[in-house]
Amino acid sequence: MSWAQLWPLILEGTWDTLYMTIPATILSYLIGMPLGLLLVITASDGIRPKPAFHSALGVVINFLRSIPFIILLAMLFPVTRLVMGRAIGTTAIIFPLIISAFPYVARMVEGSILEVDRGVIEAAQSLGSTDWQLIAKVMIPEALPSLLNGAAIVTVTILGYTAMASAAGGGGLGAIAITKGLNLRKMDVMYAAAIALVILVQVITIAGNRLTKKIDHRKR
């Protein structure tokens, strides 16, 4: 296939990939971030211990996390149809992506917040902070570099999931590599799509690392 034919294909695939990845990442943070915070504050050594709630939430999150995306995609068909209007296609697939990613986000956020020095949180408590002030003014800002680094990892993971979109009639670079490359024995298309994916992942990772370093004031 000539460059002139390859280019529009790859550009379209890149656009579709981002069209799925970016909203799915943002929406899975909208759900996963509060859950991650809840995991931290309801832990037995958290600021509002609720051990029963904490373990129940942990079980649900672990359950969702243990189902491979490709299986979850199929299992969710009826629900996806209900929520998105249709079960297949590039837009519809955003829903299973969110369901698959938010438990992962919750664990990532939990890990980042737990990295905040316990003594710093105690200092804020000793000054008379409310729970909400502890979360909004201490935990999140102090964990921000780690949260950002986590967000880059989550984005790359969701990007990887989108490669399976072709299984549900979705587009993107993964679908191009398989349906227009592998299945038609056009290896140049497959490699081009794969290289585009690699470049996307590199850009996200490097941008994430740079930004994390830039906003982190712990070492200088």
Add this chain to the structure above:
Amino acid sequence: MSSKVLIEVRGLSKIFADAENRVTALNDISLQVQEGQIYGIVGMSGAGKSTLIRCINRLDTPNEGQIIYRGQDILAMNRQELLGARRKMGMIFQQFNLFMQRTVAQNIRYPLEITGVSRKAADQRVAQLLDIVGLQDKARAYPAQLSGGQRQRVGIARALANEPDLLLCDEATSALDPMTTQSILDLLQDINRRLGITILLITHEMAVIRQICHRVAILDGGRVVEEGDVDSVFRNTRSEAGKRLFGVLPQQASEDPDTPSLRIVFDGAAAEKPVISKLSQQTGVFVNILSANMNHLQGKTYGQMIIEKPRDPAENAAVIAYLEGQGLTVREVNTP
């Protein structure tokens, strides 16, 4: 000094228990801190002092007892009341516990932000606090760029932001070198004197107690084994724990000599050998050592030395002045 009680601890007990072990960290502790005092609680590690100070603002919850602060029991307060009480008590920590992603000025500003102080008033207060702790030029620096002593100064400024009447110090100088420790102790003393803030501190260093505290409680095995004015506890240490902290071996606990003499207490702040030989050089008085009982720990000297008291009052005064100038505690014993 006013004699009003600011905080009173009554029958405080704290037991850490899990399936296998039961550790009594605090065992029926009672003490009173007067307004305007610097009250020191000293003990070896594991004596329970850290648990005790953390119970005062309920970072730890004791199992039994009362902590009466301005007529109210802190342990019986609801959340809202507790927040109010905490905002009137500052706390500083061994590891400083600063917000690492905030600048010095933003750290000091935090307590003002959470209590809704206006922007303008907060600006003024932050400038004032930077001035008190001598960090005017570090306002925009981040904690990671500061030395340990500077970090503790930020911690102090942050703790003072809401004009507390009590400052809790949890081993505030234990992570600092001796010179920095000295400057932080001077600052704490200054804050106590100038701002009239009551200070409750815990430490494992007798030198800290001797230098700035008015009153001391010695904690051992979760109990208060000795309590009183720093001077009298120094002069007449009765408890085993107290003698250990002063560096006196229990079996050799100093019996007073028959002749008028001077007891010199080495509590780790000054070196032993140069002091005595330099004493003679500097004052021209040759002293007669009657007994000495010294321990060397990590390059510091702990213990007591008894020297004969010079007959001539002027010489005696010169000797005492010199020794006290070296940061030693000197007591006359057996003086008619």
